[in-house]
Amino acid sequence: MPDVSAKTPAGQSSPALSLDPAQVRISQRLETLKSTESGLTAAEAARRLAEYGPNALEDKTESKWRRLLNYFWGPLPFLIEAAAVISAVRRDWPDFGVVAGLLLYNAVVGFWQDNKAANALAALKKNLAPRARVMRDGAWTTIPAAELTPGDIVSVAAGQIIPADLLLVEGDYLSCDQAALTGESLPVSKKIGDDAYAGAIAKQGAMTGVVTATGERTFFGRTAKLVGAAGAVSHSQRAVTEVGDFLLVLAFFLALILVGAQLYREVIAPDDWSWDRVGSIAQYVLVLLIASIPVALPAVMSVTMAIGAYTLSLQKAIVSRLNAIEELAGVDVLCSDKTGTLTMNKLTVQSAISYGAFKSDDVLLFAALATQKSSEDAIDLAVMAALPAHDALDAFKQKAFTPFDPVSKRTISTVADASGGVRHYAKGAPQAISALVRPDSQTLQRYQNEVAALAVKGQRALGVAMSEDGARWQLVGLISLMDPPRADAKATIAEARKLGLEVKMVTGDDVAIGDEIAAQLGMGSHLLVASDVFKGDVKAGALPRSVVDAVERADGFGRVFPEHKYEIVKALQSVGHIVAMTGDGVNDAPALKQADCGIAVSGATDAARSAAALILTAPGLSTIVNAIRVSRQIFQRIESYIYYRIAMTLDIMIVVVASIVFFDFQPLTAIMIVALALLDDIPIMTIAYDNVPVAPQPVRWDMHRIFIFASLMGLIAVAETFGFLLIGMRWTLDDSLQTMIPIDPGQLQTLLFLQLAVGGHLLLFSVRTKKAIFAPPYPSARLFWAIAATQVVAVLLCLYGIGVDAVPGAAIVGVWLYCLLWVVVTEIVKMIYWRLAGRRDKHLTASRVALAG
Known part of the structure; x- marks a missing residue:
């Protein structure tokens, strides 16, 4: 390495060694960085690392403690916490223990599942962490790239990723x-x-440089920070919010009725009212709200x-x-890169x-002679791999080599053969080789026609020439x-289309290349030049209808720059x-974050992976299609829940409020309500393993249909439970029935608790499929046995009076x-609904097709 250090070992400033502007610039930068030709010492590197921070993008992940505390903050946790506080004030410790246990259960399960996903991503990043060769204490060593700091001397060679911003000083x-950073195609x-x-990415050659910037101060880091403005709100977040709002409004409306009735009966009408009665009412209402509102919905979604x-x-x-x-379950358009994915x-x-007199084998051999054997360039590797015989180059020795550059667009080598004869070989862009050869007009016309014909097929042309003296060149071939x-x-792609997915090719190559690949893959040939669609005066977010229609109709896009991807996403959304x-690439990051599901393909930059929702570690489109299939199954499991x-919220709330208002009978105790919530939701976690079919089309949150069907099922459940309540109340008053199975009001509460536990899980088996309950796909073994175990627990609680009044075994069999009789009624109503809904969907689809035609 030349002595371009700005400081001598004694610490004195040294003058620039030459008037060469590059050397002057190097000397000035090294002086600023306080670096030497032997690099930094380990101690100095550690000090700078502490000052500048690691050479990595800032991790925006919340701390584990903050994520855990989030599960105790919000409308639903507040309700549970309020119920726990009231129970503690009233010294009702059994209720307090059950309510507090429910709060901790939801928090721990949700946090555990989210933490698993975060750990998976962290493990991936650790495995993908790059390393760098750096000079420390005067000796070369390899360290994690994150430990680089300004002033380090780093060596980079072909095939490596540049680990930090460098000033090149030797080589x-x-x-x-730099395509991933600047969009430059060459x-x-x-x-x-x-x-x-x-x-x-270093493609050819090797040089040494001094680190000038690390982490977010690099060009890479500054670009990645621009991603923050992009982003789309999750459809699942909106759906959960709507479900929560619906149930909150319903629950609070019914709770107001309940509070009004109870306040009149226990506080206003009696002469001996007390604050303890007010607290009892408040506690019961809060516990009822907790059991009715889907506090476990976030946990169920997280687990699934x-x-x-x-x-x-x-x-x-x-x-x-x-x-x-x-x-992913709702994705209906996939914009896919061509290279590496398709x-x-x-x-x-x-x-x-x-x-001329040359043969096709000569063309390949001479092209290989115009190539460095150590090159990692894609074109050079293809040329070397195409040689008819792998030992064909053994008889030649390369004497000199001029590498490719964007100006000359060709490589030239001087080669000596086994007899000592020297010849010159060149390969490069067709126009660069024709300019070198200067063929006659007839040959030039044929040459240009061949190049054009290859371009129509989507193939790239590489010209090859040979010279005896380095001055006069002969055209060897293409x-x-x-x-x-x-x-x-x-x-x-055929499988994706069966799943109702439209795949659009997005490539930086010319449209002709995209058309050829699209034809081979059966994707359609209506590819557009991206710059023709998104012209200079078109702004993303204010796209005219003509542009949006063009994007929607296109089978794909050619000559795509990274900024076009963002505009394509916005237009489709x-x-x-x-x-x-x-x-x-880095410039792909805004589009990846804006997309409903951004996918960082194998080999993507850190910025792209940070912005993406799905990170592929293997090339190809099949992983994405498999992910879509899995996501649709997950969607159906969550929808079933x-x-x-x-339905269960409607059942519990309406029955409890109606029985108290109309009959002045409290059908469930506070402990029963919370126990129901636990017995219902703990086994439901196994719905994440349930057997469900893959939807043939993209699925979305149709909240109108969800509320209608769920409410219909809820009203059937209300009729079932309220009917059981009426039978039970009649039973407690009829002496002849009492002689068969004696039941008092406390035992009636127990039987209502059991009926809700049994009926609720049978309802789940019914709503989990649009087919008959006994038709495949059958419930998974985990779901079935988890519910079976829960029912055994519920029966034992009722039979032995654990936390409830014990009831006879005959009464349990009756429940x-x-x-089971009501399952038949539920199934009939369900099948009628889905048949009518299916007819309506077919009619709407036919109407859309007719309008589109």
């Missing part, structure tokens, strides 16, 4: 792919005195989605946000076209190159589509027979 040549040649940016996230991780997909799984991301030689489709891509977008939870 002959470095070609950097690698950029670097020389001494140039800057190299963190996140860029976390299990889905684990399933996806086994298929090489990491979920960074749990709600992304639900978003194709192999590996250029291959398709054919060699020779000119090589056609193409990134072939992945073997599974066509079948995967503006007309109601739920969009998944793939990407890998919501049907059940709304079960009664509930």
Whole structure:
């Protein structure tokens, strides 16, 4: 390394060693950074690391304690906490223990599942953490890139990711792919005195540089911070909010009626009222609200989605946000990268076209001779792999080599053969080779026609030339190159279409290349040039209808720059589509975050992975389609739980309020209500493993239908429970019935508790499928046995009087027979509803098709 240090070992400033502007700039920067040719000492590096922080993007993840405390904050936790406080004030310790246990249960389960997903993402980031070769204490060593600090001397070579912003101070040549950072389609040649940016990929050459910026101070980091403005609200969050609001309004309305009736009976009418009676009413109402409102809904969703996230991780997909799984279920448009997702991301030689006396094997051999064996460039690798014989180059020795640069667009090598003869070989862009050769007009016309014909097929052309003296060149031929489709891509796209998914190709390549690949994959040939759709005066967020219609109709887009991806997502979302977008670069991050489900493909940058909801660790589209299938199953499991939870809320609230208002009879004690909530929701967690079919079309939260069907099922459940209450009240007053099975009011409460526990779980078995309850898919073993165990617990509580009044075994059998009879009624109503809903859906679909036509 040349002595470009700004400080001598004695600490004195040294003058610039030359008047070369690059060397002057290096000297000035090194002086500012206080670095030397031997790098930093370990002690100095540690000090700077503490000052500047790690060389990584800031982790925005909330602390574990904060995430845990969030489960104790909000409308639903406040209700539970209020009930616990009132129970403690009244010294009703059994009720306090049950209520506090419910609060802790919801918090611990929700936190545990969210923490599992966060740990999975952290593990992925740790496994993907890059390393860097750095000079410390005068010796080269390899350390995690996160430990780099300004002033470090770093070596980078072909195939490596630039670990930090560097000022290049030594070396002959470095070609950097900065497409993920700047959108430049061609690698950029670097020389001494140039800057190299963190996140860029070294394609050719090797150089040494001094670290000038790390972490968020790098070009990479500053760009990634711009992502914050993008983002879409989760559909699941909106759905849960709507369900919660619906049940809160209903519950509070019924609670007001209950409070009014109880205050009149126990406080206003009697002459001997007391504050203890007021507290008793408040406690009972709060406990009733807790049991009625779906306090376990967030936990059920967390468990179900976390299990889905684990399933996806086994298929090489990491979920960074749990709600992304639900978003995937509704995706109807997938905007997919071409390279690496639909194709192999590996250029291959398709054919060699020779000119003059040369043969096709000569074209391939001479192209290989114009290549460095150590090159990692995609075109060079394709040329070397296409050689007819792998030992063909053994007889040649490369004497000199001029690498590719964006200006000349060609490589030139000087090669000596086994006899000592020297020749020159060149390969490069067709126009660069024709300018070098200057063929006659007839040959030039044929040459240009061949290049145009290859372009129509979506293939890239590479010209090859040879010279005896380095001055006069002969045209050897053309090589056609193409990134072939992945073997599974066509079948995967066909599967996606069966699932109602429209796949749009998004590629930075020319439309001709995109058309050829699309034709091979059966995707449609209506690809548009992105810059023609999104012209300079078009602003995202204010897109004219003509632009939105063009985006919606297109099969894909060519010549796409990263900023176009964001506009494509916004355009599709503006007309109601739920969009998944793939990407890998920093400039893709806004589009990934704006998309309903952003997908960072294999090899994506940290910024892209941070913005994405789904991170692929293996290439290809099949993982995404598998994720969509899994997400639709998860969606149906959550939807089944919501049907059940709304119906049970209606059942408990209406029956309790009606029996107190009309009969002055309290059907359930506070402990029974909380026990019901636990008996209902603990086994329901296993719904995350339930067997459900994959929906044939994208699924969305149809809240209108959810509320109608759930309310219908709730009214059937109310009729069932209220009918049982009327039978029980008659039974307690009829002497002849009492002689058969004696039942007092306290035991009637126990039997109502059991009927709600039995009827509620039988209702779940009914609403979990749109088919008959005994038709496949059958409940999973985990769900079935969890509910069976819960029912055993409920029966034992009632039989032995644990926390309730004991009842005879014959009465328990009667409750079960009664509930089973009502299953028939529920099934008949359910089947009629879904048949009518299916007819309505077909009619609406036919109407939309007719309007579209």
